[in-house]
Amino acid sequence: MAPLTWLQVGGPAQYCLAPRSADELSRVLKTCHEAQIPVRIMGGGSNLLVRDEGVPGAVIRLTNPAFCSVKVDGNVCTAGAGAALSHVISETIRAGLAGFEVLAGIPGTIGGAIVGNAGGRHGDIGALVTKVVALDFTGSPVQREGDGLMFEYRESAMRDLIILEAVFELQPEPTEEITERLRKIWITKKAVQPLASQSVGCIFKNPRGSSAGELIDKAGLKGTRVGGAEVSDRHANFLVTLPGATSDDVLRLMNLVQTKVEGQFGIRLEPEVQIW
Numbered sequence: 001m002a003p004l005t006w007l008q009v010g011g012p013a014q015y016c017l018a019p020r021s022a023d024e025l026s027r028v029l030k031t032c033h034e035a036q037i038p039v040r041i042m043g044g045g046s047n048l049l050v051r052d053e054g055v056p057g058a059v060i061r062l063t064n065p066a067f068c069s070v071k072v073d074g075n076v077c078t079a080g081a082g083a084a085l086s087h088v089i090s091e092t093i094r095a096g097l098a099g100f101e102v103l104a105g106i107p108g109t110i111g112g113a114i115v116g117n118a119g120g121r122h123g124d125i126g127a128l129v130t131k132v133v134a135l136d137f138t139g140s141p142v143q144r145e146g147d148g149l150m151f152e153y154r155e156s157a158m159r160d161l162i163i164l165e166a167v168f169e170l171q172p173e174p175t176e177e178i179t180e181r182l183r184k185i186w187i188t189k190k191a192v193q194p195l196a197s198q199s200v201g202c203i204f205k206n207p208r209g210s211s212a213g214e215l216i217d218k219a220g221l222k223g224t225r226v227g228g229a230e231v232s233d234r235h236a237n238f239l240v241t242l243p244g245a246t247s248d249d250v251l252r253l254m255n256l257v258q259t260k261v262e263g264q265f266g267i268r269l270e271p272e273v274q275i276w
């Protein structure tokens with residue numbers, strides 16, 4: 001799995017599948033359900049830490065073009081779960097629709113972004129979603145809209161689903177104005193985050209009312225290293241991996257950060273990264 005994730009660490013998956021259609025995916029899910037094979041769904045691997053032991057069961061990737069389409073109709077965008085978020089940002093801006101520019105610089109797919117309500121200080125993807133088309137883990141179709149959607153800070157009510165497609169309602173605005181906003185957001189992000197390094201973005205969630213990065217920085221942990229894993233000296237909530245790093249290095253560094261921050265401030269940091 002290492003080459004498929006941004007951290008570039010972790011062992012193999014028992015099975016790795018890329019279905020060619022929603023029907024095929026549904027059959028895979030039914031078969032796995034009946035055979036009691038655990039299933040995990042993977043997007044762009046930009047928020048994943050895979051353990052060195054690897055992943056038992058099946059890892060499903062929605063990389064086939066059947067899951068990656070992006071359509072714009074009026075002020076509504078419909079995007080496949082496997083579509084790159086960056087592609088949806090550029091397509092909607094080109095169509096003169098505002099909303100997605102607040103997500104500039106976030107890697108990964110639409111599926112990964114929705115399930116973890118990706119976003120930042122300018123807004124979250126959840127605010128744009130009006131409908132999600134999905135399958136449950138037995139392969140049966142599910143649709144969520146209105147109250148069924150429920151988004152919170154880096155969470156959604158969709159962790160028990162395999163998202164296939166989502167519908168977004170956006171605001172018409174001249175492309176140049178949206179592009180200008182996107183440019184500003186991108187510049188600020190580039191200035192504070194180690195975007196060129198191997199990371200998963202913020203490794204811990206911000207505790208209510210404070211910033212995980214600030215706590216880690218105040219605990220004097222910037223630059224701390226365990227094996228090939230390091231607390232970024234640019235942004236303390238980014239852990240980066242260096243060549244030769246293992247998943248265990250990252251887990252031990254996360255544990256050290258949690259222990260030191262809790263010891264000093266009495267706050268237990270919760271991982272934002274999904275650990276498989």
Ligand SMILES: Cc1cc2nc3c(=O)[nH]c(=O)nc-3n(C[C@H](O)[C@H](O)[C@H](O)COP(=O)(O)OP(=O)(O)OC[C@H]3O[C@@H](n4cnc5c(N)ncnc54)[C@H](O)[C@@H]3O)c2cc1C
Binds near residue numbers: 046081117118202
């Ligand atoms: C440099 C960098 C900067 C980042 N900046 C930000 C930021 O500003 N804000 C932010 O929120 N995040 C940020 N991230 C984290 C990450 O990019 C987001 O969490 C992203 O939305 C994850 O999407 P993904 O497709 O890579 O998901 P993955 O990492 O592949 O998976 C993450 C989770 O989503 C689930 N998932 C993926 N696809 C589906 C699907 N179709 N159906 C159901 N579940 C699915 C997986 O099972 C897993 O639990 C950053 C990461 C990096 C590397």
